[in-house]
Amino acid sequence: MKNNIKVERAKNGITQAELARKIQVSRQTINAMELSKYIPSTLLALRLAQIFNTSVGDLFILEESDWD
Amino acid sequence: MIKNYLFHNRYKKIGLIILIPFTIIGLISMFTGFEPSFLSIKVPASFASQLFGEDQLFGMIENNVWNEILGMIIIISSLMVAFSREKNEDEYILKIRLNSLVWAVYLNYDILLIAILFVYNLSFLNVMTLNIFTVLFFFIIRFNWQLNRLNKSLENEK
Numbered sequence: 628m629k630n631n632i633k634v635e636r637a638k639n640g641i642t643q644a645e646l647a648r649k650i651q652v653s654r655q656t657i658n659a660m661e662l663s664k665y666i667p668s669t670l671l672a673l674r675l676a677q678i679f680n681t682s683v684g685d686l687f688i689l690e691e692s693d694w695d
Numbered sequence: 696m697i698k699n700y701l702f703h704n705r706y707k708k709i710g711l712i713i714l715i716p717f718t719i720i721g722l723i724s725m726f727t728g729f730e731p732s733f734l735s736i737k738v739p740a741s742f743a744s745q746l747f748g749e750d751q752l753f754g755m756i757e758n759n760v761w762n763e764i765l766g767m768i769i770i771i772s773s774l775m776v777a778f779s780r781e782k783n784e785d786e787y788i789l790k791i792r793l794n795s796l797v798w799a800v801y802l803n804y805d806i807l808l809i810a811i812l813f814v815y816n817l818s819f820l821n822v823m824t825l826n827i828f829t830v831l832f833f834f835i836i837r838f839n840w841q842l843n844r845l846n847k848s849l850e851n852e853k
Contacts (some may be wrong), residue, residue: 653783655845665787 629688633661635679650674701780710775713768721765725824761831766827773831781842789851793840799834 636646641692643661648683659665667675669683676683723729738758743751781788796800803826 644803653788655783655849656785656787657789658849659845668786669787677840 628666629663629690630660631686631688632657632675635644635675635681635686636661639679649670680682701778701784703776704780704784704837706780707779710772710779714776715766717765717768717772722762723771724765725821730761732759734761735759750816754803758852760815769828770831773828773835777831777835778836791845792838795838795841798837799820800831803830 628661636643639660641649643654643657647657651674652671656667660667672683672687676686679686735757735760737755738757738760739754740751740758741753743754743756806829807822807826810819810826814822
């Protein structure tokens with residue numbers, strides 16, 4: 628699964644630490660999500676979407692391999 | 696809500712301060728057979744199978760409680776170290792915690808399976824004694840190693 632967290636973060640001009648504070652997780656979690664090492668829970672995905680004023684579907688993109 | 700079964704973060708340090716010296720004392724006691732004689736007292740027991748003498752279902756038996764004291768201290772302090780909340784505990788840390796726990800249980804029982812096959816008699820009793828604690832030890836080592844790796848891999852923001 629790909630995601631646009633890093634892009635959205637750059638667009639909104641916020642650091643990993645600031646985003647972490649806003650959605651109440653550690654900076655390590657933000658980093659792991661940006662590197663696609665961790666797929667967040669629905670709750671966290673919704674929080675991210677709300678912070679970036681976008682939809683979960685625009686923030687996270689399914690890939691072919693996600694259907695295997 | 697998801698953190699309810701974890702102790703407060705401060706118990707990790709307290710647990711570690713207790714765990715390290717008592718683990719060393721426990722290992723020394725185990726391999727040297729050291730037991731302070733003043734701790735030999737009569738204790739209430741159930742299912743006390745005596746080496747020389749009759750088995751007792753319930754009753755009072757003479758026992759040195761040094762091993763029991765050490766065992767309890769090591770187990771309680773291990774639980775404190777293993778299951779205290781991290782300062783930045785969140786769902787990702789919780790996932791690492793769960794993965795580490797599964798890994799520790801597999802490793803523990805892999806070692807036990809090998810021990811069942813290749814270790815016999817009194818030596819097996821030593822293995823079983825150690826096995827009481829090893830699952831928590833393996834978890835603590837694996838989880839903290841993973842956390843350490845995670846912190847190190849935190850790439851610098853551009």
